[in-house]
Structure formats: C-alpha cells, structure tokens
Amino acid sequence: NMSIKEVASNRSFGGWQKVYQHESEECKCTMRFGFFPPQAEIKKCPALYYLSGLTCTEQNVVTKGGTQGPAAKNGIVVITPDTSPRGCNIEGENDSYDFGSGAGFYVNATEDKWKTNYRMFAYVTKELPQVIRANFGDKVDGDKMSIFGHSMGGHGALVCALKEPGKYKSVSAFAPITNPIQCPWGQKALKGYLGDNIEDHKEYDSCELVKKYKGPVLDILIDQGTNDEFLKRELFPDHFQTACADAGVKLNLRLQEGYDHSYYFMSSFMEDHINHHAKYLNA
Numbered sequence: 017n018m019s020i021k022e023v024a025s026n027r028s029f030g031g032w033q034k035v036y037q038h039e040s041e042e043c044k045c046t047m048r049f050g051f052f053p054p055q056a057e058i059k060k061c062p063a064l065y066y067l068s069g070l071t072c073t074e075q076n077v078v079t080k081g082g083t084q085g086p087a088a089k090n091g092i093v094v095i096t097p098d099t100s101p102r103g104c105n106i107e108g109e110n111d112s113y114d115f116g117s118g119a120g121f122y123v124n125a126t127e128d129k130w131k132t133n134y135r136m137f138a139y140v141t142k143e144l145p146q147v148i149r150a151n152f153g154d155k156v157d158g159d160k161m162s163i164f165g166h167s168m169g170g171h172g173a174l175v176c177a178l179k180e181p182g183k184y185k186s187v188s189a190f191a192p193i194t195n196p197i198q199c200p201w202g203q204k205a206l207k208g209y210l211g212d213n214i215e216d217h218k219e220y221d222s223c224e225l226v227k228k229y230k231g232p233v234l235d236i237l238i239d240q241g242t243n244d245e246f247l248k249r250e251l252f253p254d255h256f257q258t259a260c261a262d263a264g265v266k267l268n269l270r271l272q273e274g275y276d277h278s279y280y281f282m283s284s285f286m287e288d289h290i291n292h293h294a295k296y297l298n299a
C-alpha cells in the first residue's frame with residue numbers, strides 16, 4: 017500500500033512544507049515524514065533525506081532546521097522521516113529517551129521484541145524512496161538521492177551511505193555518533209535491537225563500515241560544535257577521522273568553535289550542507 021495522506025501544508029520560501037503520513041510495510045505502523053518540494057510545478061527535483069536525532073519526530077527539523085530557504089534556492093526536495101516506529105505496543109517502548117520510540121537508530125532489529133517494527137534502515141533506504149516514487153514521480157527525480165542527519169541521524173546517514181554504495185550521491189552530518197560500538201548511546205541501542213554479538217553491531221558502525229567501503233568516491237562533510245555537551249562521551253569525530261584517513265575516504269571535518277548540539281548549531285550551517293549536496297545532486 018503506497019497511499020499517503022497529507023496532514024500539514026504550509027507555504028514556505030515559494031514552495032510548500034508538507035507533512036504526510038502512511039501505513040509503513042516495514043515498520044507495521046503509521047509513519048510521518050516531512051516533504052518540501054520547492055519547485056514542484058517547474059521541474060523534477062533531486063531528493064535530500066535528513067535523519068533526525070534522539071527524541072525527535074519529523075517536526076524538529078521542519079520547524080527549527082532552516083532547510084527550506086537553501087533547499088528552495090538549490091531546487092532540492094528535502095524529505096524528513098521520523099526517528100522510529102510509534103505506538104506499536106511493545107513493552108518498554110516508551111521507557112527511555114535513548115531506546116525505543118524516538119530512538120530507532122536506523123537499524124533493522126533482529127531481537128524478537130523489536131524485529132517486527134524496528135526496521136528503520138529498510139524504511140529509510142528502501143520503503144520511503146518507493147513511497148516517494150509512487151506518489152511524486154512527477155515531482156521528484158527518483159534516481160538522484162543524498163542523505164544527511166544529526167547525532168543519531170548523522171550516524172544513520174553515514175551508515176546508509178556506507179552500506180548502500182552508489183545509492184546516495186553525497187552524505188554529510190552534524191555532530192554524528194560516529195562509533196556507536198564504543199559509546200553508551202550506541203552500545204545500549206545496538207545491544208537492545210541486535211543482541212549481544214559485537215560483529216552484528218559493527219554492521220551499523222561508521223568507523224567499521226568505512227574500513228571496508230568499496231563504492232564510488234565519497235566526499236563527506238561533518239560539522240561538529242566544540243561546546244557540544246555530547247562530544248566527549250558519545251560522538252568521537254576523531255575516531256571517524258582516523259578511520260577515513262586509513263581507508264582513503266575524503267572527509268572534511270569542521271570543528272565549529274563554541275557551538276553546542278542543538279538546532280541553533282545546525283541551522284547555522286544548514287546552508288553549507290545543502291550546498292554540499294547540491295554540488296552532487298545538481299551535477
């Protein structure tokens with residue numbers, strides 16, 4: 017079932033910021049996503065997917081990310097999925113901010129309790145692009161996709177690009193969780209969704225995945241605030257920098273003086289990220 021229902025529509029920067037909902041086959045629940053097609057009436061636009069962080073729905077970036085202006089300027093559709101399945105009645109799904117609802121971590125879960133619904137990797141990389149193609153074939157150029165995200169969503173974006181070589185024309189991230197197998201947020205989520213085998217966790221760890229990446233040349237942009245309250249405990253951009261250097265993958269890691277982990281930080285550099293993707297999407 018590819019049908020979608022509009023739940024919000026607001027004029028913005030000459031386009032329309034939409035929110036849709038649909039019944040997801042992968043997540044077996046109703047999922048929402050933001051959709052901003054700036055020049056829908058004029059030409060088919062390439063698509064840029066944005067993955068949000070812990071506690072977010074599709075709303076956070078729609079209202080605070082500042083994506084619409086730069087997306088309109090570059091003629092890019094921005095698609096912003098939710099961070100997890102919702103309302104699945106799984107025991108414990110709402111118990112913590114960093115696991116379950118709002119914290120899908122963009123994996124395909126294998127643990128019994130979670131595996132039926134928590135399939136955010138398949139949802140983001142396969143189902144949602146199919147839904148977009150089926151509903152907006154006239155608005156969106158389905159062959160041109162890129163991906164970026166924040167924190168848990170920065171991890172998600174890097175993992176999607178590294179696990180699906182060639183699917184995305186470019187990738188970038190704000191303050192990503194780059195080495196989840198070594199940080200508390202990542203260890204909790206990967207153990208909870210995937211079980212105890214560390215080899216399975218490595219399949220969703222950017223530092224591990226970049227070591228064996230064999231796809232088209234990547235040019236990764238990462239912005240990281242130096243006053244980010246999660247930098248030392250959860251994010252480890254230096255680990256990813258070393259892993260990229262060892263693997264010969266181009267990474268532009270920019271340390272932004274005084275910025276924290278919030279949307280104030282991201283909205284400050286949103287235009288740079290969308291310009292980065294435009295270079296590849298509009299080539």
Ligand SMILES: N[C@@H](CCC(=O)N[C@@H](CSC=O)C(=O)NCC(=O)O)C(=O)O
Pocket residue numbers: 068069070071072076166167168169277278279
């Ligand atoms: N003030 C925040 C603290 C936690 C936080 O910064 N959450 C981030 C994602 S963290 C990693 O994935 C976030 O995007 N929060 C939502 C927001 O709109 O800022 C909080 O209490 O959420």
